[in-house]
Each structure stands twice: as C-alpha cells, then as structure tokens.
Amino acid sequence: MIPASFEYHRPGSVDEVVSLLAELGEEGRVLAGGHSLIPMMKLRLAEPAHLIDLTGVEGLRGIAEVEGAIHIGAMTTQAEIIKSDALAERCPILREAAELIADPQVRALGTIGGNAANGDPGNDIPAVMMAVDAAYVLRGSDGERTVAARDFYQGPFETALAVGEFLTAIRIPAPPAGQGQAYCKLKRKVGDYAIAATAVTLAVDGGVCGQAAVALTNVGITPLYAEAASTALVGTAVDAAAVEAAVEAAVAITDPAADLRGPVEYRRHAAGVMTRRAIETALARAKGG
C-alpha cells in the first residue's frame, strides 16, 4: 500500500509552518510521528496534496515545568513521555496511558501532539487531557490561542483546529496536592484501540473529594468528558454509593459503535467497568496507596 502523491515540505521553524499552512490552505497537512496519518493516507482516508513535516521544527519538543504547570511540546514522542521520571512523578497518568498506546516502535515516533490533535475517538491521549484539564496551544497566522481539551473535540476527526492552525504544545495545570490519577483501558491485544477506557483524576482532603474529573475513550464519536460523573464524586467520601452514581452517569453518555471490538451493550458495560476501576485506583493513589 502506497499513499497518493503529495509534495513534501520540511520547515525549520514554527513561523515557516504557519506561512506554509496559510499558503496551502486545506491542501496542506502537518506530519508529526505519522503513525495515524500515514496509514490513513495508504487507505486513501486522507489525501493531503502537501505534507509539512514537523520533525525539524525547532521548539516543538520537550517537557518543562513552568510555574508549577507542565508544558509538553507537541512533537514529544510517547517514548519520551514514558521515559521522563520527572513527568511520571508530577503527572503519572501520562506514563500510564502512553504505555498502553500501540507498541514500542510506534511509540518511538508517535507523538503526544499527534495523538491529541488527530481527533480519532480511539486515541488515548484526549481523555487523559480532559481528565487533567489540559489546554492545547494552537498557532496560526493570527497568532496563538489556547483551547481547553474539554472543548476541542467536535466530531470524528473534527476538532477546534481551524484551517491554517496547528498544535504546538500542551499545558497541564499543576495537579492539586493529594490528587490520584488513573487510566484504565480494556483492549483485545497490544496495539489495538480501546474497547473502552477511562481516565480519572480526583483529589481527597480529610476524606472528602474536592476535585474529580472523569473522561472516556472510544465509546462515542468523540472522546467524552463525563461532567455528571465528575460532579457525582465531588463532595462525597467516594464511597460505594458515590462510585456507583458516577459509573452510572459515565455509562449514560456513552454511545459506542458495534464493531469487531464487540456489540454496543458489551462496550457500554466495559466502559462502566473501566470507570469503576479507574475511580477506585485513583482513590487508592490519592490516599497514598
């Protein structure tokens, strides 16, 4: 399988990318790690006339702590996310999720920005970013703007990215003290998308949940931020009744497709199981377990 013909560009700076995108309009597409885009091009699900390779663009890689917040360059690979002990210390859900994405070869090139911006509901990073309340930094010819991960996804492969814009970085606010995080993913085999997966962050203080966020992967046409499920946990002791209420609220917003991963009823049930496990795991971690 060989993709359709295209013209290849290898800019060296963000400004060059912006002017190429402005010039090429809908014909131009950025290439990050390529592990979603190239297979799509082979299948003719994507036929960009121009590919703008971000590999050589300065300033798009790396993990930094800025005034407590975590800044991650869009071209940082999943392998680099897994390797960073500092990141695993500050925001452990990122390593946990990245280890569940694809396989070592794919993670060597696949990037966090590509996974976030691709807009495939099967990608794992979006739900994680919703759970940690990340903001995406977008650059276009009108300059820079940020969009919350929770507001970014509009439909299958449809995002808040406008023509001429691309994702340069992800900013994660400092996780509050006492926060536990967990990503639980059910999949058929290494390299597969989730049958269902859930990302949870929650913080407890004096036995009471002060913050909670629940988000779901691959059980709808977009990644889903489960607001009602999150609210169901806040102010409770995260006891059995609260967990059950949150699980019910999360399952209620799922609308998975019946496919090779299973029928609708099974996938919705699996979303509930993953949500319960992620809440219980995050709670145990919040309590220092």
Place this chain on the structure above:
Amino acid sequence: MAKTDIKLTVNGQEAAGSVEPRTLLIHFLREQLGLTGSHIGCETSHCGACTVDLNGKSVKSCTVFAVQADGGEVLTVEGLAQGGELHPLQAAFAEDHGLQCGFCTPGMLVRAHRLLQENPDPSDAEVRVGISGNLCRCTGYQNIVKAIRNAAQAMREKEAAQ
C-alpha cells in the same frame, strides 16, 4: 511528481537515491538498495516485520517515508553480522530455534538488537513487552524470548571479557 534526492547511512555505508515523497522507507531499502532482509508484512504498522533501526530507535519502515530518513542512520538485519560472523542474536536464534518460517525474524532481530542496547539484561517480561510490536505466527514466542535472553547473556559476557 518530482523526485527528491536523499542521502543516508545504511549499515555503515553511504546510500543515496532519488525518491518520490510517497516512497516508503521499506520500499527504498528493498527496491532501490536491494536490501530485502526487512520484510513487508501487514503494511499497517502492526506486525513489525519491516522493523529497522533509524537514528537509534526501532521503527516500522512501512510507516516512515524515505524522505523522512534523509540524513539519518539506518540499520537493517543485513548490518548485524560483522566480518562473516553471526551477531550473537542471530547465533542464539539459530541455537535456540527462535524461528520457524522465518518471516518475522529480520524484524525480531533488529528490534531485539535495539532492546538490548537499551536494557542489556532484560527479564522475560521485559523481553515480551520489548517485542510486543513484532508478531510471530509460528513459534508461540517461547524460543524467541529464550534466544534474546541467551544472546543478552552472551553479549554481556563478551563485554566483560574485553
């Protein structure tokens, strides 16, 4: 479509060619350089038969354009044996019967080579995670894991002796 000239180092030798941007690295290696050791399996970045080393990372060369590898360093299975002598991984795969049909073997060997650079003494579990992007439909993996661990030991002993 206009062709682009690329230049890279493959198995320690300079290699140059003229490619369409859409030419995949696996096709450049096999068809232009004649290095047919790396295999084309699934073509969808699942099976790992096309695994090569690019700039010190294991990658699936069916999902990298040759133009992306311009200026880079590539190692294929043809680059493992040195001076007519099998690489310890190749010797261990032969000794431990780490293959049956052999189709996945070039990818397994090159992936295992990188894995042992990163972790010279992996456990069984670490080997299994390390080769989780390489599918074998014959062996059941037991002898592949054994061969990689035995090769790791041989390489450590060789290193210690030097």
